[in-house]
Amino acid sequence: MPLFAPWKSCCNVETLRLQGLRQCAGRVDLPGSKSIANRALLMAALCQQGQTTELRHMLRSDDTARMLEALAALGVSMTEIDRTTLRIKGCQGHWPQHPQSLYLGNAGTAMRPLTAVLAATGPCPITLTGDSRMQERPIGDLVAALLAGGATVDYQGINGYPPLTITNCMQGGKVQVNGSASSQYISALLMALPLLAQDTTLELVGDVVSWPYIQLTLSMLAAFGIVVEQPQQQQFFIRGGQIYQSPQTYWIEGDASAASYWLAAGVLGGGPLRIDGIGHKSIQGDIQFVDYLRQMGGQVVLHDEYAEVQGGELVALDADLNAIPDAAMTFATLALFAQGTTCIRNVANWRIKETDRLHAMATELRKTGAQVEEGADFICITPPQQLQHARIATYDDHRMAMCFSLLGFSDAGVTIEDPACCAKTYPDYFQEFNRLCR
Numbered sequence: 001m002p003l004f005a006p007w008k009s010c011c012n013v014e015t016l017r018l019q020g021l022r023q024c025a026g027r028v029d030l031p032g033s034k035s036i037a038n039r040a041l042l043m044a045a046l047c048q049q050g051q052t053t054e055l056r057h058m059l060r061s062d063d064t065a066r067m068l069e070a071l072a073a074l075g076v077s078m079t080e081i082d083r084t085t086l087r088i089k090g091c092q093g094h095w096p097q098h099p100q101s102l103y104l105g106n107a108g109t110a111m112r113p114l115t116a117v118l119a120a121t122g123p124c125p126i127t128l129t130g131d132s133r134m135q136e137r138p139i140g141d142l143v144a145a146l147l148a149g150g151a152t153v154d155y156q157g158i159n160g161y162p163p164l165t166i167t168n169c170m171q172g173g174k175v176q177v178n179g180s181a182s183s184q185y186i187s188a189l190l191m192a193l194p195l196l197a198q199d200t201t202l203e204l205v206g207d208v209v210s211w212p213y214i215q216l217t218l219s220m221l222a223a224f225g226i227v228v229e230q231p232q233q234q235q236f237f238i239r240g241g242q243i244y245q246s247p248q249t250y251w252i253e254g255d256a257s258a259a260s261y262w263l264a265a266g267v268l269g270g271g272p273l274r275i276d277g278i279g280h281k282s283i284q285g286d287i288q289f290v291d292y293l294r295q296m297g298g299q300v301v302l303h304d305e306y307a308e309v310q311g312g313e314l315v316a317l318d319a320d321l322n323a324i325p326d327a328a329m330t331f332a333t334l335a336l337f338a339q340g341t342t343c344i345r346n347v348a349n350w351r352i353k354e355t356d357r358l359h360a361m362a363t364e365l366r367k368t369g370a371q372v373e374e375g376a377d378f379i380c381i382t383p384p385q386q387l388q389h390a391r392i393a394t395y396d397d398h399r400m401a402m403c404f405s406l407l408g409f410s411d412a413g414v415t416i417e418d419p420a421c422c423a424k425t426y427p428d429y430f431q432e433f434n435r436l437c438r
C-alpha cells in the first residue's frame with residue numbers, strides 16, 4: 001500500500017565519519033513536526049463522521065508510520081495525495097475495525113495518546129505494545145488516571161509499562177494525573193476526555209514537566225473545535241460529548257526540535273543558513289532553543305516562518321531546560337565548542353526517553369576528552385583543551401545521532417554509529433547535513 005511504502009533510510013551505512021567541517025550554509029526546509037503530526041493524525045481521525053481533513057507538510061518517519069499503521073488497523077480511511085499530504089476521514093471514535101493489538105514501536109506520541117483515546121472509545125479488548133525500549137518507558141501514571149476514570153487496564157508484562165490491555169472504557173468524573181514523569185500523559189488525557197459522555201475535571205499533580213507540549217495540545221484541540229477550560233493552572237475542565245470538528249486543512253509546521261541541529265550547525269559553520277518551517281509564530285515550545293542559543297552567543301534572526309543563522313563566538317550556558325527537553329540535548333554537544341562549563345538542568349526525564357539520555361550523553365561526551373558531571377537531573381560539560389576523535393554509540397536514539405553530528409565541525413571529527421536511527425523523526429537528516437555542511 002503506497003501509504004506505508006518504506007522511505008529511503010537516511011544512510012545505508014553502519015557508521016558515518018564527519019570531520020573538519022568549516023561551513024554550513026544555504027537553505028533547509030524542515031520536515032513536519034513529529035509532535036504536531038501525530039496529534040494531527042489522531043485528531044483528524046477523531047473528527048465527526050464523514051468529515052475529511054487534509055493534513056499538509058506531514059512528517060514521514062518511523063514515529064508517524066507507527067501512528068498511521070495504528071489508524072489503518074482501526075479502519076480509518078486515509079488517502080495519500082502526495083508524500084507529505086494526506087486526507088483522513090473522521091470516524092468520531094467509532095472505529096470501523098477492531099484489531100486485537102497495536103504495535104507502536106518507540107513512539108511516545110502514539111503510545112500515550114492512543115492508550116487514553118482507546119480507553120475512551122474502545123474497541124475493547126485491545127492490547128497496545130511497542131519495541132523493547134517502549135516496554136521500559138513508564139506509562140503507570142497515565143494508566144492510574146484511566147483507572148480512576150473507570151477504565152479497566154491490565155499490564156501484560158511489568159506493572160506500569162507496556163504492553164497493556166484495555167478491557168473496559170472509562171467514564172470520566174474527577175481524575176488526577178501525575179505529570180512529573182511525562183507531559184504526554186496529560187496531553188493524552190486532554191485528547192481523550194472530550195470523547196466521554198460525562199464531564200471530567202482533570203487535576204494535575206506533581207511538578208509537571210515539559211509544559212509547552214501541553215500548550216501545544218491545547219492549541220491543536222482548539223483548532224479541531226474542542227473546548228478545554230482551565231480554571232486553575234493545574235486543573236482542566238473538559239465537557240463530555242464533544243465532537244472533533246475538522247479544520248478541513250491543517251498545516252504541520254516544521255519540527256522545532258529538528259531545527260535545533262541546523263541552528264547549532266549554522267552557528268558553528270558561520271552560516272548564513274536559512275531554516276524554513278519555524279519562526280515567531282511557532283506553536284512548539286522548542287522554538288525557545290533560539291533564545292538560549294542567543295544567550296550563548298549565536299546570531300539568529302527569527303522571522304514569522306523561518307530563521308536565519310550566522311556564526312557567533314560561543315560561551316557556556318547554565319539553564320533549567322525542563323520546558324524544552326528534546327532541543328536541550330543539542331546544547332550538550334554544542335557545549336564542546338563553548339568557552340566554560342555548560343550545565344543543562346532539571347531534565348530528570350531524559351532518563352526515560354529513547355534511552356537514558358543523561359547517562360548516554362555523559363558516556364559519549366567523555367569520549368571527546370570533555371569533563372562531564374552527570375547528576376540525577378542535570379549534566380555539566382566542560383570542553384577539553386583539544387577535542388579528541390570519538391566513536392559515538394547512539395543507543396537507537398535519533399537525537400544522539402543528530403546531536404553528535406555537530407562534532408563534524410571539529411578538527412578531530414567524529415564517527416557516528418548507526419546514523420540511520422535518525423529515521424525516528426528525521427530520515428533525511430544526514431543527506432541534508434551532507435548537502436549543507438562542508
Ligand SMILES: O=C(O)C1=C[C@@H](OP(=O)(O)O)[C@@H](O)[C@H](O)C1
Binds near residue numbers: 184
Ligand atoms: O507531547 C509531545 O509531543 C512530546 C513531549 C515530550 O515528552 P515528555 O512530556 O515525556 O517530556 C517530548 O520529549 C517528546 O519528544 C514529545
Ligand SMILES: C=C(OP(=O)(O)O)C(=O)O
Binds near residue numbers: 107
Ligand atoms: C522523547 C522523544 O520521543 P517520544 O515522542 O517517543 O517520547 C523524542 O523525540 O526526543
